[in-house]
Amino acid sequence: MSLPPPTAVLEGGRKAAIQSRRKNLTFDKVSFMAVFLGIPLAIYLVFVIWPFLQAFVYSLTDWSGFSPNYKFVGLDNYARIFTDDQFLKALSNNVILLIVVPLVTVVLSLVLATLVTVGGSSKGQVKGLRNSSFYRVVSFFPYTIPAVAIGIMWGQIYDPSGGLLNGALNALGLNFKDYAWLGNTNTAMWCSIFVIIWGFVGFYMVLFIAGIKGIPAELFEAARIDGAGRFRTAVSVTIPMIRDNIQTAYVYLGIFALDAFVYMASLFPNAGGPENSTLVMSQQLFFTAFQRGQFGMATAMGVILALATLLFSGLVFLVNKLTGGSEGGRL
Template identity: 70%
Template sequence: MAVFLGVPLVIYLVFVISPFAQAVYYSLTSWSGFNNKMPFIGLENYVKLFQDNIFMIAVRNSIILAVFLPVITVILSLILATLVTIGGSSRGQIKGLRGAGFYRIISFFPYVIPAVVIGIIWGRIYDPSAGLLNGILTGVGLDGFDSYPWLGDSRTAMVASMVVIVWGFVGFYMILFIAAIKGIPAETYEAARIDGAGRFRTAISITIPLIRDNIQTAYIYMGILALDAFVYMSVLNSGGGPENSTLVISQKLFTTAFNKGQFGLACAMGVVLAGLTLIFSALVFLVNRLTGGSKDVSE
């Protein structure tokens, strides 16, 4: 028993806890990353971070992504999963929309495309002069969008970037929810139909409570991705966007470490990012518990 418990624990300590502990220590030094000199400076890096207006903008942008991306992605995924599994005819056998298998394949397709490729594709779609989006909008008579810089305008850059991330992940979480909904007995939905429950009532009273753990897991993973979002933001706006409107912590960390050679300061940014991730996860668990997520639905 000790072997079975000890080996995974040792692996976890070596490959997870140890690197994080090293990053915390490095964040307390002025290490440049390119030599073995690590002068200890205490909390000076953290003081510098929270006095850095650009870093605080990056923190704000990361929090905005963590607030909105999980909500939008999970809601859209739930709606699509419900339609595909139980959104068919209200008479006869409980089933999804006609051609549900085709919808599953199409919706999952963006997830198998590398994030860099997704960013490049959408960068071309958003292109002011030859982009598909402006072409469609001007084609239907909206001349105000002629040569409109979606990623070059601080008012739209963040929203446009969020659309790309949602597009890339909604299909994956849709498949996750489909698998969870498939595990709910059809008799449960039949009973709700007999009692006169509509589609919305069924989703709120049956589907969501019975797959609540899956929703919580999806929400946390999507929030962690939103707090990072390095690849998407770097491809869409490598410089952080107009007025740093799309700059996120991971981008600031990367440029600080590899462009400026300030690895100690970059490690402090990583610790802050890790702290935000832990806080986000804890809040999700707390909200889920306070709203009755720990109770058995059958009670």
């Protein structure tokens, strides 16, 4: 008896698979996909993708923001932006924030999280420092304060005439009378960075604590038996096991550093700091749109800011993958 050719067998198998899929597409499955996949996708397209496409179109126009009339100017807005000294200054300030804020915040949060979870006695059960719950609450407290309130509060602390900081330094015998921390180009940006980090460290410390709590205690005990110190344990056990948490924190902090509008506007309500030393792109976008009435150019700045955010997030994920991030949870 002759056997059917291989092509006929493959074709028959393909048809059977298609028919089986069609039979499996019941009303329940179709309705489930429509509700839990179709509706969220439609909402995402309408409220995320479509506004971004609209913004890109407006960035190619000379729209004033308050008139239905505008004309297309092509890439002129983008060309003008990258020859604008103020925008380039704002871009450089955002780069400084992007380098310093995520790195320092993640390192400090990781150190604090390690101390309150596994930084206790090197003998007996693996545990954190004594009264670690108290340190956790105190560290998280700044994150519960609105960013605007934090900016106003630290603006008062930095006040040159009656601020708490100058008063404390003068009480210690240091001559900082009437020193304008936020009015000096050498200190304004670094004082702002300190405020931002102060406001975020507690939250990311709690994020890392949750990740460290999920690491089996046997791994820390094995590292201790092998003679690993606290630093070696953190590098070889803690960081690899919570690598995804660190990546998430870095991405969110980087996105914030590329914005930073609320903190900068609260600390410097009138302008972008002394000689624009703290001006960021989101502030320049706001001034261009609502003070100059150049919404087309402001929208182009927004597009650049969005692309910079996507580029940064992509780089973080790429670096994490190239350095073995996909194997972070397996030792």
